[in-house]
Amino acid sequence: MGVFTQAWTWLATGSHWSGEDGAWHRLGEHVYVSALALLVSCLIALPLALWLGHIGKGGALAVNLSNVGRAIPVFAVLALFMVTPLRNAGYLPTVIALVLFAVPPLLTNAYVGMREVDPAAVEAARGMGMSGRQLFLQVELPLAYPLIMTGLRSAAVQIIATATIAAMAGLGGLGRIVTEGFAVYDTPQVVAGAMLVAALALLVEGVLVAVDRIFSPVRGRS
Amino acid sequence: MARNCLAANDWICWEYVSSRSQELTDATVQHIWITAVSVLIGLLVAFPLALLARGRKGVAATVLGITTVLYTVPSLAMFALLLPLFGLSAGLVITGLVLYSLTILVRNILAGLESVPPDALEAARGMGYGRIRLLFEVELPLALPALMAGLRIATVATVALTTIGSLVDHGGLGNLIEQGLPTFFKAQILTASVLCVVLAIAADLLLLGLQRLLTPWTRIRTAKAG
Numbered sequence: 001m002g003v004f005t006q007a008w009t010w011l012a013t014g015s016h017w018s019g020e021d022g023a024w025h026r027l028g029e030h031v032y033v034s035a036l037a038l039l040v041s042c043l044i045a046l047p048l049a050l051w052l053g054h055i056g057k058g059g060a061l062a063v064n065l066s067n068v069g070r071a072i073p074v075f076a077v078l079a080l081f082m083v084t085p086l087r088n089a090g091y092l093p094t095v096i097a098l099v100l101f102a103v104p105p106l107l108t109n110a111y112v113g114m115r116e117v118d119p120a121a122v123e124a125a126r127g128m129g130m131s132g133r134q135l136f137l138q139v140e141l142p143l144a145y146p147l148i149m150t151g152l153r154s155a156a157v158q159i160i161a162t163a164t165i166a167a168m169a170g171l172g173g174l175g176r177i178v179t180e181g182f183a184v185y186d187t188p189q190v191v192a193g194a195m196l197v198a199a200l201a202l203l204v205e206g207v208l209v210a211v212d213r214i215f216s217p218v219r220g221r222s
Numbered sequence: 223m224a225r226n227c228l229a230a231n232d233w234i235c236w237e238y239v240s241s242r243s244q245e246l247t248d249a250t251v252q253h254i255w256i257t258a259v260s261v262l263i264g265l266l267v268a269f270p271l272a273l274l275a276r277g278r279k280g281v282a283a284t285v286l287g288i289t290t291v292l293y294t295v296p297s298l299a300m301f302a303l304l305l306p307l308f309g310l311s312a313g314l315v316i317t318g319l320v321l322y323s324l325t326i327l328v329r330n331i332l333a334g335l336e337s338v339p340p341d342a343l344e345a346a347r348g349m350g351y352g353r354i355r356l357l358f359e360v361e362l363p364l365a366l367p368a369l370m371a372g373l374r375i376a377t378v379a380t381v382a383l384t385t386i387g388s389l390v391d392h393g394g395l396g397n398l399i400e401q402g403l404p405t406f407f408k409a410q411i412l413t414a415s416v417l418c419v420v421l422a423i424a425a426d427l428l429l430l431g432l433q434r435l436l437t438p439w440t441r442i443r444t445a446k447a448g
Contacts, residue, residue: 071422
């Protein structure tokens with residue numbers, strides 16, 4: 001437990017927070033890269049998954065694609081980037097690696113959410129004369145919403161945790177605090193960095209849970 | 223034709239694969255056993271946790287909260303934290319991987335158990351099923367698809383994460399990637415990376431086959447619906 005006390009001391013030291021290498025700056029970089037990666041992942045995964053789920057086709061494709069993405073080790077992706085000219089492309093390699101990791105939970109959850117909509121509800125909606133568009137917006141999407149949000153939450157948390165590897169490519173983010181501590185065997189700094197990442201992830205999870213509760217279309221109906 | 227792809231540092235180099243086949247085999251074997259042991263221990267720990275959390279909102283929130291926090295600890299830091307306990311051993315990597323797999327496994331097992339229709343439970347209870355029989359003959363089979371889905375995700379993710387174990391020289395194919403980095407040894411990095419992905423896909427297909435064997439009824443239902 002001594003390590004954690006020392007980590008608190010590290011966090012309580014003002015000089016660790018200011019400047020280019022300071023925690024505030026690293027936190028900013030971390031949030032920037034994570035938000036960018038989450039946005040790109042959503043833009044790729046959600047339309048595809050919702051469309052595939054709506055037409056009821058491509059299930060094997062969706063799941064297998066996502067599994068291929070999940071099977072790719074971030075470390076290997078970064079290592080490959082580091083021996084190509086892409087290593088000079090700023091945050092691009094990190095964002096690509098993070099997107100590869102975040103698309104699977106988003107895609108799979110959204111697709112499964114759409115497919116697990118009660119067939120009776122879909123049939124009833126069809127029987128009421130709903131068009132495909134109405135069916136999608138008024139029946140399938142609201143019923144799939146909880147699972148889509150679960151996917152979004154796990155993707156966000158995963159991105160924030162994985163963004164620390166940006167440091168392995170010599171880039172910024174909270175991972176730098178961890179790797180720099182690792183390099184000089186400064187365990188309190190490693191733990192402090194890890195605690196910052198965990199705190200950020202939990203904060204984002206909490207915010208997303210709140211957003212989920214407020215906007216849930218099936219709130220109060222059960 | 224006489225050009226040596228090793229000397230030219232090509233991405234794809236058969237000569238590398240054939241001349242280092244022993245090294246590649248050793249790394250692959252290490253990768254497989256570290257992954258398998260991690261996932262098995264993860265499953266053995268996750269199942270009782272999910273059973274404990276089922277139907278108890280407070281326990282479920284705590285268990286899910288703790289495993290999520292563990293998941294957010296970056297692998298670099300996780301291994302650094304476990305270092306004093308295990309030293310530079312395979313146990314360090316396996317413990318880290320087990321902790322990571324728990325989030326996925328507990329969530330999925332719990333979701334599977336909770337998705338069992340109350341009607342089925344009531345019917346079974348009405349037929350005089352005890353708790354143990356209910357668990358193994360009704361709940362577990364019905365939760366199996368979700369459980370297997372979680373197991374597949376956890377396995378594939380663990381195959382990929384094992385590479386980080388190269389930090390302490392127990393990363394299977396990750397070791398080769400790490401060794402290739404300082405010298406820009408492209409063939410070694412690419413071959414090891416591709417092998418990682420192939421390994422993950424093979425494990426996934428294997429588990430998918432197992433799932434089909436274990437849940438024959440799900441296919442009958444989809445066949446009727448289609």
